[in-house]
Amino acid sequence: MDHQPTDFDSVISGAGLVGLALAAALGREGFSVAILEAREPVHDWPADSIDLRVYAISRASQRLLESLGAWPAIAPLAQPYREMQVWDAGSEGEIHFDSAELGEPDLGHIIESRVIERALLDVVEGTGTVTRFCPARLQTLEYSGNRQHIGLDDGKSLTARLLVGADGKHSRVRDLAGIHVQVSDYGQQALVAVVETEKPHQETAWQRFLPSGPLAFLPLHDGRCSIVWSATSSKAQALLALDDQAFCRALGEAFEYRLGEIRAVGDRVLFPLQAQSAEAYVKPGLALVGDAAHVVHPLAGQGVNLGLKDVQALADELHAARASGRNPGAFTVLRRYERARRGDNQLTLAAMSAFKQLFGSTLTPVRLARGLGLKLFDRATPVKAQIIRSAMGL
Ligand SMILES: Cc1cc2nc3c(=O)[nH]c(=O)nc-3n(C[C@H](O)[C@H](O)[C@H](O)COP(=O)(O)OP(=O)(O)OC[C@H]3O[C@@H](n4cnc5c(N)ncnc54)[C@H](O)[C@@H]3O)c2cc1C
Structure with missing residues (x-):
């Protein structure tokens, strides 16, 4: 019998570095969280191998990970x-x-990437408040009665006050929410x-x-x-x-x-x-973070770093909302997150394009x-x- 809960404060779709960091941040604060991920995580690898996905992690990102x-699990590597x-x-x-x-x-x-992913997964597992659905794909979405009603590809249904799209540049959450994205190749x-x-x-x-x-x-x-x-x-x-x-x-x-x-x-x-920018980061009961919201040229190594800044900003707003008894999915709460992050992300996008030119x-x-x-x-x-x-x- 399946004893997994089905109603959450927040469902996060996508357990890349950005989704995992958000799950860790919210889980540690006692929010009930579900995180959905399509692919199985990697726990072990041969000692002399290197992941092809390697990131330049900024001091601000290091502080968040700290x-x-x-x-501590990342530093030796x-x-x-x-x-x-x-x-x-x-x-x-x-x-x-x-x-x-x-x-x-x-x-x-x-x-x-896999070193950070493994360390974040361990934190997420340790919170006791985050339920992982993996492998699972978000397939359908409907917002009614202040709740997101989420359908998974294995037939399960979940509900949440807030759905976060951390599902990367081809974000299904963004598409299902009807949020347009500007793409320039x-x-x-x-x-x-x-x-x-x-x-x-x-x-x-x-x-x-x-x-x-x-x-x-x-x-x-x-x-x-x-x-x-x-x-x-x-x-x-x-x-x-x-x-x-x-x-x-x-x-x-x-x-x-x-x-x-x-x-x-x-x-x-x-x-x-490609450069990508979602026309909105939020809707009632829904927020986009990381590459789902913005994709920049890798020349300055800022993609994950911008995503982790989104995590910090969204987690801060959700904590503040909770402290004052507000619904974490309320549009006013989410708009504050969007206002905090959109300018910085747009500036980086513009700077990278100008550099390239x-x-x-x-x-x-x-x-x-x-x-x-x-x-x-x-x-x-x-x-x-x-x-x-x-x-x-x-
Ligand atoms: C060549 C290259 C070099 C780069 N170098 C750097 C660098 O040095 N520093 C840096 O900061 N950034 C770098 N970046 C950018 C960085 O890769 C991205 O910004 C980062 O991976 C975005 O993380 P994310 O978690 O938002 O999305 P992703 O890493 O794309 O994760 C999204 C996750 O969602 C899952 N998913 C997707 N759809 C669904 C669904 N329907 N249901 C469930 N799960 C789903 C996916 O399996 C995936 O695990 C580089 C990018 C490239 C292309």
């Missing part, structure tokens, strides 16, 4: 990066960020892989802007690097088709051999790149201005400090 009690080196293929411009200049121990951490794909380099990564995150898109090398805790090579779709396909040796040569050259020769490359995977241009005046701008910027210590602190989410 406050949830997830950080997190690689701090203390410096950032960014340069332009089309000009002389180069910028260098150093955590020492800011009086900070590091600029952030590079962490495998960057015309690029990101090739992701783990590589071994001749020289050590020096605890530095490296990024070179090429005319076809940015190429990033992120330092991993086992000494290797995770690369994200964004390029026009045809170029990305061509890179994917190369044999390992030819790919390593092309990568080394594109990276100007800053870390020497590329000695080995693992599996290569392509991700299509600026560095994608091969026009001589743009290239010259870019080189000069980067050089001036590199010398403007207070401006640099301000920018990097904002990227750290501080």
Whole structure:
């Protein structure tokens, strides 16, 4: 017999990092929560393997993970990066960020997605207030009598005062709620892989802007690097088709051999790149968080970080509503969350698109201005400090 409860304060659809963090935050505060996830989580993996999904986690995200009690399980597998080196293929411009200049121990951490997922799952399991439905897919949705009526693909029905769509960029919750999403295709794909380099990564995150898109090398805790090579779709396909040796040569050259020769490359995977923005984040009894609400270019590594900021903001509003006896699904409560987050997310979306345009241009005046701008910027210590602190989410 099935003893799982079916009525909740909140149902969260999607147990990616954003959905799990929200479940942990609400569960720890005593909300009754259900979390639905279509795929089984990964608990174990071979010791020498690296997840292809690797994230640059900001200081603000680290603080949230600390406050949830997830950080101690993550820290031993997190690689701090203390410096950032960014340069332009089309000009002389180069910028260098150093955590020492800011009086900070590091600029952030590079962490495998599955490491954060496992740590958050453990926190969620420990709350005693979160019920996991997995594998389960949300299929139908109806809002009536101040309750969301949710149908799952296995025939189960759940009800909740608040349904949260944390189900990623193809969000079913968003579609069923009739929330329109603006999509603009960057015309690029990101090739992701783990590589071994001749020289050590020096605890530095490296990024070179090429005319076809940015190429990033992120330092991993086992000494290797995770690369994200964004390029026009045809170029990305061509890179994917190369044999390992030819790919390593092309990568080394594109990276100007800053870390020497590329000695080995693992599996290569392509991700299509799009910018997306939901026209609304909330409706009565419903909120969108993370990629369901907004998708940005990975060039500044902000996607998960923005999603975790959504989690913090929504959890804060729900706690405040509860403290004053208000319904967590009330539109006025949810609108406060939307107002707190939409501006920041839109700004990041616009900045990423502008960056892509600026560095994608091969026009001589743009290239010259870019080189000069980067050089001036590199010398403007207070401006640099301000920018990097904002990227750290501080
Ligand atoms: C190449 C690349 C590099 C990136 N690098 C970075 C980086 O360095 N730093 C960073 O912050 N961000 C980065 N990002 C962005 C980051 O991947 C996303 O922002 C992040 O994964 C969004 O998390 P999410 O939990 O909102 O969505 P997702 O990770 O997409 O999770 C959604 C979950 O919902 C589940 N789901 C979907 N539909 C249903 C349904 N109907 N029922 C039940 N479950 C469902 C899915 O199985 C999934 O587990 C990168 C992205 C790309 C493409």
